[in-house]
Amino acid sequence: MKRNIVIATVAAAALIGGGTASAVAFSGDSAGASSTPRSSVSVPHDDVHEDAREAKAATVSAPEAAAAALKATPGTVTGIDLDQDRPGLVWEVDVLGKDSKWHEVTLDAGNAKVLNQRVEHEGDDDHRVDHARAELKGATVDATEAARKAAARYGTVTSVDLDDDHRSRAVWEVETVSKDGKEHKLQVDPKSAAVTVAPRDADDDDNGGQDD
Numbered sequence: 001m002k003r004n005i006v007i008a009t010v011a012a013a014a015l016i017g018g019g020t021a022s023a024v025a026f027s028g029d030s031a032g033a034s035s036t037p038r039s040s041v042s043v044p045h046d047d048v049h050e051d052a053r054e055a056k057a058a059t060v061s062a063p064e065a066a067a068a069a070l071k072a073t074p075g076t077v078t079g080i081d082l083d084q085d086r087p088g089l090v091w092e093v094d095v096l097g098k099d100s101k102w103h104e105v106t107l108d109a110g111n112a113k114v115l116n117q118r119v120e121h122e123g124d125d126d127h128r129v130d131h132a133r134a135e136l137k138g139a140t141v142d143a144t145e146a147a148r149k150a151a152a153r154y155g156t157v158t159s160v161d162l163d164d165d166h167r168s169r170a171v172w173e174v175e176t177v178s179k180d181g182k183e184h185k186l187q188v189d190p191k192s193a194a195v196t197v198a199p200r201d202a203d204d205d206d207n208g209g210q211d212d
Contacts, residue, residue, distance in 0.1 A: 039088025040110035054082050055156040055177040057089055058109040062147045062157040065091035068112040069105040074098050077143065078132055082109060082158040090115060100129050135162055135170045139190035146172035146188035149195050154184045163187075173198060 041057050060068075066077045069091075079094030089109040097103050102120040107113065141149075147157045155178035163173035172188040185198040 037087075037113075037115045039090050039108045039115065040113075041089040041108070049181065050084070051082075051158055051175070051183055052177050052181040054084060054089055054109075055158050058082055058091075058156075060091065060107070060109050060112045061151075062091070062160060063144045064112055065093055065107050065109075066144050068107055068114065069093035069095055072105055072114050072117060073103040075103070076132075076136070078102075078162065080143075080160055096129065096132055102129075132162075135164055136190070141172070141188065141190050141193045143172055145193065146174055146190070149188055149193055150174040150176055150184075150186045153195065154178055154186060155182075162190075 041059070062080055062082075066080060069077060069080075073095045075095045075097035077093055078096045079092070081092045083090055083092050091107045091109055091112075093105045093107065095103040095105060104118050104120060105114060106116040108115055143160045143162065147160050150160075151157050154174075154176040157174055157176050159173075159175040161173045162170050164170035170190065172190060174186045174188055176184045176186065178184065187196050187198050188194070189196075
């Protein structure tokens with residue numbers, strides 16, 4: 001479901017400068033992945049109600065996670081996802097740093113503490129630096145604002161992504177869970193901030209999607 005959630009808390013104009021991402025990794029513990037600090041929040045695995053359980057358990061919102069990630073790695077957030085795959089419930093945030101490198105920051109969904117961060121290898125992410133600049137050029141609504149717009153009507157945001165698949169222009173794609181547990185997939189225009197329900201696709205139909 002969620003892959004590249006995107007939350008930008010700095011303007012697109014901040015995406016300037018060149019450079020190539022280098023193969024460097026940072027971790028809160030050099031002993032390896034098995035020693036990665038655990039999140040303070042844990043959610044039972046449940047494929048049917050996964051998003052609803054995660055949304056209810058997280059006490060850190062998507063915008064708060066973005067702000068914490070940017071404090072650790074200044075730049076523009078280009079992906080954020082509420083995820084139970086790592087030890088405990090975490091926000092996984094991708095940041096296009098001011099150094100023009102792609103950073104992945106993992107934060108505790110209960111207190112926004114940085115649990116892990118690394119610099120991605122070149123080619124690890126489809127959205128490279130030049131592509132991200134082009135997609136965000138002229139945008140007046142960053143992904144944090146897109147998340148807030150969606151949350152105002154549709155509940156807790158679990159993911160935001162800059163989606164340009166099969167489109168003449170990119171949109172913010174936002175996934176939310178309302179208080180009744182219903183999941184919504186929305187689109188927010190990067191220039192007008194208009195919020196619309198995303199068209200239902202084949203995967204939604206096959207998986208019993210609940211979007212309106």
